[in-house]
Amino acid sequence: MKNFHRKTLLNLTLFLILPVLFFSCEKSEDIVKIDLNSTGWFGSDNTSTIPENVSNPFQGDPSTLPTSVDLSQYFPPIGDQGQYGTCVAWATAYNAKSAIEAIKFGLTPSDLQKPGYQMSAKYLFTALPSDKKGADCNGTDFTPALDILLSKGVATKATVPYLNLGNCSETNLDPSWNTDAARHKIKYYRRIDNSINSIKQALADKMPVILGAKLDDSFMQWNSESVYQFATGTDQVGIHSYHAMCIVGYDNNKGPRGAFKVVNSWGSQWGANGFVWVDYNFMINGFSFNQNFFIAVNDEQKPNPADPDPVVTSGVDLAAWVDSESLLNDPTKDNTWRAMDFDIYNVGNQTAQSSSEWGYAYLYYDAFDANNYGILFYDRFKNSGPLNTPVFEKTDDATNSYGFTINSNIPAGKKLSDQLFTGTGIRRTYPMKPNLNGYFYLVLAVDATDKFQEQDENDNLFYTTDQEPKFFQNGVGSRQNTEADNFKNFLTKTSIRSKEVEQFRTAVKPKNRNAYTPQEIIGFLKNEAKSGRLSRKIAEAKSANSISGAKLISAK
Amino acid sequence: MKQISLFGHFLFIFFCVNSCIGTTSPSQKMDDNKSVLVFKDKKFDNSSVISIMGSGEKAQKIEFENCTFSGSFSFTGLEIGYNAFQVSCSFKNCSFEGDLTGKTTQFLGSLNFNKCRFKKNVIFQNSAFLGPLAIKDCTFDGDGLFQNAIFFRESTFMGSHFYGIPFFQSARFFEKASFINVVFHSNTDFTIVRFSEGVNMDFVRAEGNLDFTDSRFEGISSFKKAELVKGVNLSNIRAFSTIRFSETTFLDSLKTTGAKFFSEKLEIVQPKGTFAPEGD
CATH class of the missing domain: 3.90.70.10 (Cysteine proteinases)
Incomplete structure (x- = not known):
């Protein structure tokens, strides 16, 4: 009987005392009662539109x-x-x-x-x-x-x-x-x-x-x-x-x-x-x-604004420039093919040697997660092969990637098209990634693999998505036949060091203050290159079949 | 009058559970009008004890011997809300391949696990054990999650091995808690626990930290001949009775920062050949 009464008593009291026991702390004399209103986070942030921190393959190892x-x-x-x-x-x-x-x-x-x-x-x-x-x-x-x-x-x-x-x-x-x-x-x-x-x-x-x-x-x-x-x-x-x-x-x-x-x-x-x-x-x-x-x-506010137009920077200093980027007008190609008219300037005081085996990449990255990025094309410099004549070939046997190999030096104060096409600018054709979906930035990045120690690296980037990220649906689909979705640079090439060109060097705009900064993207690409992940991205971007027919020609 | 006779008028219909792998029905034992379901040497794919019993089952006790539970397994099969589980359960030589879950559940009967093996986590968070709980000579490969559990009756984990982490934070033991001869292979969490009748840790071997921070010892507690390989943390404890370390082997420090001993002191009787704990 004793046990029965005890059990019954426990049953009866359990529902009364259980909540109290669940929610009480041991040191009751020290309990601080908190007003339930004293929180204040709605919990409704759309985290998918907040850029994710770029990863660093050299960090995060627990050891x-x-x-x-x-x-x-x-x-x-x-x-x-x-x-x-x-x-x-x-x-x-x-x-x-x-x-x-x-x-x-x-x-x-x-x-x-x-x-x-x-x-x-x-x-x-x-x-x-x-x-x-x-x-x-x-x-x-x-x-x-x-x-x-x-x-x-x-x-x-x-x-x-x-x-x-x-x-x-x-x-x-x-x-x-x-x-x-x-x-x-x-x-x-x-x-x-x-x-x-x-x-x-x-x-x-x-x-x-x-x-x-x-x-x-x-x-x-x-x-x-x-x-x-x-x-x-x-x-x-x-x-x-x-x-x-x-x-x-x-x-x-x-x-x-x-x-x-x-x-x-x-x-x-x-x-x-x-x-x-x-x-x-x-x-x-x-x-x-x-x-x-x-x-x-x-925000590391600089006490004095940087000189917008320094005469020259020491060493090699490569600056990207894009005149236009648009659908390729070629009936022999499907509508994924596009063309970029661009050039690469050496605004430093030393020659950019092809023997440095540097390269440039046209890449896309997710506006809210730059770790989701890819390469649309990648061309490299090498001091072998015919001089000043780009050759489309396998650029990496290990990764089976293809692109143009260029055996050209760019002297100080000159641009790449001076060496290849007597200064007329360069046209590069390429296929857009067909299954690109979401908000992305497109950017031309020169010295993408960080071969040169440049005094000014910000000018390595040139955004063709202009003021804000573009929304892509099935790759080129949302961009084709729409002039507004093409990029056109109305500045003159003599503006390469002007302040106006700075607008193309960053995705951070008044309407989009929290976009990835150029320093983040450049630092990210450096780490990607050092870790070998960039090479894998290059290989993923192109198979031999998908880019057959790519051209690197005069933009004239 | 025996207490159990109050429940002796139920009509029991037993049937073989479809998902029970095997050809035999559970055997029925009648013991002083108490109905017991017994399963031996079976493998269950069922997700809960309730599903094994069947919806119409009124047995007071269910016994499993040499059984294997192949997936995650719970008592009530309910995942939300506070559930009541009225049947006493006994598991002997059983193996739980997935998580065993009894969280947020009131166990009105007794629970017995003898020589069982829990290959994943054992989850009894926020549960209340109104009957005795005995987990003897069992092996926990995963974590033992007993946070905020309330043990109204005596509870024992005697002779068991915890390879995962036993979490007892905010648990309350209203009767004696016994961990005699238990081996804790990793860190152990007994923080903010209330031991109303003390805790018996005799012959325990703790290979990780043994943490009793903010706990309350209201009955005599003992660590006789325990081997405490890493630190024992008694910070901020409230001790209303003796905590006795008799012939205990300390291989690391004993922390008592902020501890309050209201009537009795910490008793430490060192065995020969061990060094004194350094304190805080």
């Missing part, structure tokens, strides 16, 4: 990463968003932006105690367009917040303290705050791969990782140094409780299988003095929501 990284010394004191749904502003501005500036300028923890070094969550939230945030300072997404950091920057707490929020309407943005904000911009922000190693690599590179998380009940009152590693339930917080925070470090020896250190904005009484350690696997598979991991890079 080369440090055992632990802790960037918390670069963060300001633990913030407290109070009753407002401003977590996105705290994560991106107060925590991430303050930290990347502290890292850049070598600020100390003592410096970071000062409001002048702390970025203002109030400024950022107030600056958000009214249609991008909830009423009464209640919620937003990462994209509009990071876009403000790109376009306006963020004022410090010395200028805009976190006081008197009440009304976060954009109309309350004091114009005088913007002067301070303009000194604290980011250059771009990137989505990073949803993997433990990618997050660790970013942290090892001293880049805090902004995180979008889905909360559960136990998180609301977490007050342990232990590793947070599983979800309980969402009876209290609801199923749509999303929250923005910042990952500040990791430790392979924290918890049973390693953990990330996350800073919150719920005051230092919450969690482990304002932080929480989150288990590696749980971070990826349970805690984070919809792969929302971002890094932001500081």
Whole structure:
């Protein structure tokens, strides 16, 4: 009977006490109750339109990463968003932006105690367009917040303290705050791969990782140094409780299988003095929501603008130039074939020798994930074969890739067509990738394999997609028969070093501030070349059959 | 009156389960009016105990001996919400090829696993064990996920080997928890656990970190003759009774940062030939 009564009693009380047990923490005397409104991330960012960080084949190897990284010394004191749904502003501005500036300028923890070094969550939230945030300072997404950091920057707490929020309407943005904000911009922000190693690599590179998380009940009152590693339930917080925070470090020896250190904005009484350690696997598979991991890079404002038209740069300096890129008007070819009229200038003071075995590539890359790229054609230089007479041949026996081999030197101040066709420009015909779908940039990249140590590498690129990425549907299909989809350069060739030509050297435009920068693309191509992946891409692009009939002729 | 007689009036109809690989029906045993389903030497493709029993089954206990469960396997077959599982279950010499899942489930009867092998994860997160739980001499190849589980009755994992990570974070043991002679081959997580009647870790061998951070020890706990190869973390624990390390072998440090001992002290009786734990 004793057992029966006991069991019955347990049954009866179970449903009453179970929820309490599930959602209580052990150190009840220390529990900090968090207002459920104190989150504030909508969780509705379209991450597919945020460019993914370009991969680096020489990074991300777990064996080369440090055992632990802790960037918390670069963060300001633990913030407290109070009753407002401003977590996105705290994560991106107060925590991430303050930290990347502290890292850049070598600020100390003592410096970071000062409001002048702390970025203002109030400024950022107030600056958000009214249609991008909830009423009464209640919620937003990462994209509009990071876009403000790109376009306006963020004022410090010395200028805009976190006081008197009440009304976060954009109309309350004091114009005088913007002067301070303009000194604290980011250059771009990137989505990073949803993997433990990618997050660790970013942290090892001293880049805090902004995180979008889905909360559960136990998180609301977490007050342990232990590793947070599983979800309980969402009876209290609801199923749509999303929250923005910042990952500040990791430790392979924290918890049973390693953990990330996350800073919150719920005051230092919450969690482990304002932080929480989150288990590696749980971070990826349970805690984070919809792969929302971002890094932001500081805008390195140059004190003096670069000389737009220097007389000459030392060494070899190759500059790409495209006159036009359009459908090939040739009845013998199908409608995938296109023609590019281009040239390559050597604006340096040394000859670009063919013996350096350099090359140029016309490539496409996904506007939101440059890791998804390919080569439309690749031609190389070599000091063998007939002089100044391009030969279409197999360029790599190992990869079975084809292209033109050119045995020409380009002296200082000259251009490639001077050597091949008495300066008339060059026409290269090629087949467009037929199954290209989505938003892509097209760019001519000279010295794609980085054979020359150039003083100015930005002029290696020339975008033919002009102001914004082009939408492709089944490759050439969406571009054919539409003049607007062809590229035409209305500048004269004498503009090769003019400021106007700079518009073709970058995809970053006022309408598209967060596009990949030329430095990212050039750095990415260098790593791709060094790792051998670029060669494989070249091989993938062309089979002997698909490019038979490609021409490299005078553009005249 | 025996408690079980309250349930003795059910009509039991047993049938062979279609997906049970084998030609024989389960045998039926009547023991003091208690109905027991017994399966021996079978291989199951079923996804749950409930599906094996059949929807009309009213057995109070189900026993599996020398059985193999080929895929992921659960008790109720339900993945969402809090589920109740009313039948006592016993598994002897069984092999679970996929995950064994009993998460978010109230187990009203007893659960017994004897000499079983769990080749993937064992998942009992957010579950409540109202009856005794005995996992004896079993092998966990994957992780043992017992986070936030509530053990109302005595629970034992005696003699088992954990090759994956046992996670007991936020678990509550309201009666004695026994891990006697258990071998933890990797790190172990007992953080934020409440041991209302203490925990018995006698003869345990822990090859990874043994982490009790933020846990609460309310009964006498013992680590007699345990071999603790890596650190033992008692940071921020609340101890209301003695935690006894008797003839325990420490090969790494014992951390007690922030620990509070409210009535009793940590007792450490070192065996000869071992060095003193360095503390924090």
